[in-house]
Amino acid sequence: MMLLVPGDPLRPRRPDEHFAPEAQAAREAGLTVAVVDHDALAEGDDAARAVASVPGGDTAIYRGWMLRSERYAQFTRVLAERGVAVRTTGEQYRRAHELPGWYPTLAAVTPHSTWTTTAARADFDRARAALGRGPAVVRDHVKSMKHYWAEAAFVPDVADGDAAWQVASRLRQLRADDFVGGFVLREFEHFTSAEVRTWWVDGRCVLIGPHPDTPYDRPPGEIDLRWLTPLIGALGLPFVTADLVLRADGVWRVVEVGDGQVSDRPVSIDPAAFIAAVVDSLRLESSG
Structure with missing residues (x-):
């Protein structure tokens, strides 16, 4: 499996500073790492040029800045032309990235x-x-x-x-x-805790940690996710995050779902631990 990350705007052959720790951890874990031109992808003017340095013939996941759904779909098409299969399709990305795509499945556990x-x-x-x-x-x-x-x-x-x-x-x-x-x-619902970010691969929770906005606010002890697991599984999406928060009555609620490729990793989670938990799970599920 290959990890794709945005290139540094000033040094385009190197990973963007924000994603460099994950790129390094991925290399140390034996993954191929390639950089893409995020600005070119976001603008949509030359997507083929944006992936020019990506080697062909592999399965890939993206860890980078958000892209509009139509730009991500274009991204997957130009990668396919190079023989690269992206783990998350354009349609799957839209359903995870935009609220109308995930809300009907999780309506009972979200505002x-x-x-x-x-x-x-x-x-x-x-x-x-x-x-x-x-x-x-x-x-x-x-x-x-x-x-x-x-x-x-x-x-x-x-x-x-x-x-x-x-x-x-x-x-x-x-x-x-x-x-x-x-x-x-x-x-509007009254919440009483910091958000908790949960990471899911093919319907299985592989990592629980703080939200990037409050990276040092650890989740309050063990969180029983049996109420959420079948709902995330019903989404049928390969890689998502679900952000949870405690409501004033003590009930956990989902406040956001996102595509895991563009969900930020809080700085308090070690990049090597993140790669081991998330990217390796994707690689194993893909090969399985």
Whole structure:
């Protein structure tokens, strides 16, 4: 199996500094490591050039910066032309990366959500009406702007259409060209813990650790994942993360699912341990 990572913008033959520790650990574990031009992939102007240094004839996983779903699909196509099979297909990436792809399967264990497929006010109002009343969090299909909580994330009452639209519009402005899909409205729930990031390979949890935003907040003891395992398995996706948080009533909730290839590793998890737990599991599942 081959690990693909973004190249350093200033030294394109070397891995990006952020992913260099994982690249080194992968090499030490016996994986081939190749770099790709993330900027060229993200812009979509010359995807073939972006993978020019990738050797052919192997199965690959990507560990890098987020790509829009259509760009990732283009990425897999140009790799296929070089004889490289990516462990996660374009369709699988979209279902993990965008909330409408994973939400129906996990609806019982995540805040109630509605969404639009455009940025139009009329569509937003329909989604808002479907959610009902009360506080909510607004985001797009991929990301929130939680660091701009009061102005671009939290809606005190979705019944107040103008106030809700003001928050959504600010989110749209801040996300700019990175805005994906449409608006998502999620019912607000009171949480009492830092997020826990869980890593899954073919429906099996292979690693539990902190969220990258709070890398030194360790999970509170053992977490029984029997309630979540069949749901992640039902997604049928090869490599995902699920971020969990404790609700005020002591119930674990899923607040986010993501494609594992573009989910960040918290700095508190040793890269060698990460490669051993995640990448080697992918390699073994692939060969099996």
